[in-house]
Every structure is written in structure tokens, then in C-alpha cells.
Amino acid sequence: xxxxxxxxxxxxxxxxxxxxxxxxxxxxxxxEHIAGAISLPLKKLDRETxxxxxxxxxxIVYCWDYQ
Amino acid sequence: MSPRAAWRLESLGFxxxxxxxxxxxxxxxxxLPREGREASVPRVADIVRRDVPTCRVDDRVGDVRDRVRAxxxxxxxxxxxxxxxxxxxxxxxxxxxxxxxxxxxxxAGPTTVRPNVRLSELAGRMGxxxxxxxxxxxxxxxxxxxxx
Numbered sequence: 001x002x003x004x005x006x007x008x009x010x011x012x013x014x015x016x017x018x019x020x021x022x023x024x025x026x027x028x029x030x031x032e033h034i035a036g037a038i039s040l041p042l043k044k045l046d047r048e049t050x051x052x053x054x055x056x057x058x059x060i061v062y063c064w065d066y067q
Numbered sequence: 068m069s070p071r072a073a074w075r076l077e078s079l080g081f082x083x084x085x086x087x088x089x090x091x092x093x094x095x096x097x098x099l100p101r102e103g104r105e106a107s108v109p110r111v112a113d114i115v116r117r118d119v120p121t122c123r124v125d126d127r128v129g130d131v132r133d134r135v136r137a138x139x140x141x142x143x144x145x146x147x148x149x150x151x152x153x154x155x156x157x158x159x160x161x162x163x164x165x166x167x168x169x170x171x172x173x174x175a176g177p178t179t180v181r182p183n184v185r186l187s188e189l190a191g192r193m194g195x196x197x198x199x200x201x202x203x204x205x206x207x208x209x210x211x212x213x214x215x
Binding site: 001002003004005006007009010013018021022023024029030031032033034035036037040042045046047050053055057058059060061062063064065066 | 075081091099206
């Protein structure tokens with residue numbers, strides 16, 4: 001079950017080596033995103049695209065806000 | 068959107084998945100680093116004054132006035148225990164009877180802007196609404212600061 005985290009948790013997880021994933025559409029990612037995040041839009045999230053991620057490390061996903 | 072992505076990743080075999088539900092709106096509101104084509108466009112978050120004084124609805128106006136003026140301000144934001152904005156005391160409200168409670172003197176429901184608003188847009192709003200300052204809040208109403 002995914003764990004909801006806050007900003008401080010995110011910073012701590014990133015320091016520990018977590019991967020940060022922006023799941024917004026690619027155009028929104030291109031306009032602006034959290035520094036260091038990679039783009040993996042929800043609509044394109046499948047086994048093939050998720051292979052970009054290291055499954056042995058924590059993954060943090062985010063979008064704009066509680067949408 | 069991010070909860071669905073988190074669950075999808077779990078279905079694909081990822082066992083350590085975290086959902087930053089407050090998202091980039093929360094990150095940007097805190098002035099943390101951003102990247103991208105529009106990342107250098109100045110936003111409210113870049114100039115917001117985060118040290119604006121705050122008070123509670125049950126405080127005495129006189130007590131708040133003394134504290135606010137001593138800190139060099141002429142306005143105070145009324146918040147609850149969750150830092151959600153309930154009102155605002157400007158200079159005229161701070162000049163009210165010292166014994167009144169903040170709740171009785173405050174401007175309720177003050178106008179706010181989001182931290183991600185572009186400064187060019189903010190200037191337009193200030194002109195259109197004849198305002199010299201705005202409170203800055205997150206989408207769930209929590210105080211970020213004041214921009215003037």
C-alpha cells in the first residue's frame with residue numbers, strides 16, 4: 001500500500017536515494033517540475049515505461065496537488 | 068492523479084512507493100528548487116514575506132497591536148491552529164478598542180493569492196482590485212505569507 005508523505009518526508013527520502021517521479025502530462029513537466037524529478041506521465045505508466053525506475057529503491061510520485 | 072500512479076507502480080512490482088499528495092504546489096509554495104522551461108518566471112512564492120505576524124481569534128486586539136508594531140508591521144493574519152487563514156487585521160482594525168477580541172475586529176475572508184501566481188499577473192490583480200497587498204495561501208487555505 002503506497003504511503004502518503006509530506007514535504008519533509010520527501011526531502012529525507014531523496015537524501016536517502018529515492019527516485020522522484022512527476023506523473024503529470026509531459027507538457028506540464030516540461031514547463032515546470034520539482035528539481036531532480038523525472039517524467040513518467042500517468043497515462044503512459046506501464047511495465048515498459050516503469051522499467052526506467054530502479055525497483056529496489058524507493059519511488060515518490062507526485063502531481064500538482066490533491067487532484 | 069498521484070495516488071493512482073502510486074497504486075499502479077505497486078501493481079508493477081514496486082514495493083517502496085510513496086505518494087507526495089500535496090505535490091508540486093506544496094513544493095513550489097515553500098520556495099524549493101524547480102526546473103523546466105518556466106521555472107525562472109518570477110512567482111509570488113519568490114517574493115512572499117513569510118514572517119508576517121499571526122494571531123488567534125481569541126486574542127485581545129491591544130495585545131496583538133503591541134506585538135505587531137514592535138515587529139515593524141502594520142498588519143496581522145488571523146489563523147487557526149492549522150495555520151488556516153480566518154481573517155486579517157490591517158492598520159485600521161489594529162487601531163480598534165484594545166479590549167475587543169480579534170474575532171470582533173478582523174476583516175473576515177480576506178483576499179488571497181496562490182504562491183504559483185506569476186508576478187506579472189499579481190500586478191494586474193493588484194491594479195484591478197485596488198489592493199496594495201495580498202495574503203498568500205496554499206490551495207487548502209494555509210498561510211504562506213504576505214506579498215505587497
